[in-house]
Amino acid sequence: MNEKSFEAVPVPASVTPLRFDAERCIGCLRCVEICPMDILLPPEEKGLPPRVMWPGECWYCGACVMECPVQGAVTLRHPLMNQASFVERDLLGTSCHKG
Ligand code: SF4
Numbered sequence: 830m831n832e833k834s835f836e837a838v839p840v841p842a843s844v845t846p847l848r849f850d851a852e853r854c855i856g857c858l859r860c861v862e863i864c865p866m867d868i869l870l871p872p873e874e875k876g877l878p879p880r881v882m883w884p885g886e887c888w889y890c891g892a893c894v895m896e897c898p899v900q901g902a903v904t905l906r907h908p909l910m911n912q913a914s915f916v917e918r919d920l921l922g923t924s925c926h927k928g
């Protein structure tokens with residue numbers, strides 16, 4: 830019988846919604862299970878962060894970040910056009926603070 834193997838390759842996208850910190854991630858895969866869009870797959874090697882297979886289909890709901898038991902193991906990064914920058918203005922026009 831012929832043995833077949835398959836390799837999962839992430840679909841290219843112009844966005845990178847998730848950043849994993851491999852030093853912090855404990856490979857529990859809770860983020861994979863909670864994702865409502867099923868865009869994550871377990872890693873090829875146990876203990877590594879998950880793979881983002883369909884980055885363009887992320888809803889930016891944040892469920893993966895909220896479910897993660899390790900702070901900073903996964904970070905959500907919104908597309909550049911959705912990253913708000915607030916500018917606090919002094920209505921008397923004397924100073925300006927950017928935050
Ligand atoms: S932000 Fe939401 S849709 Fe995107 S990977 Fe996380 S859980 Fe899935």
Ligand code: SF4
Nearest residue numbers: 854855857858860897
């Ligand atoms: S939930 Fe957090 S610690 Fe667990 S696999 Fe995902 S990023 Fe890693």
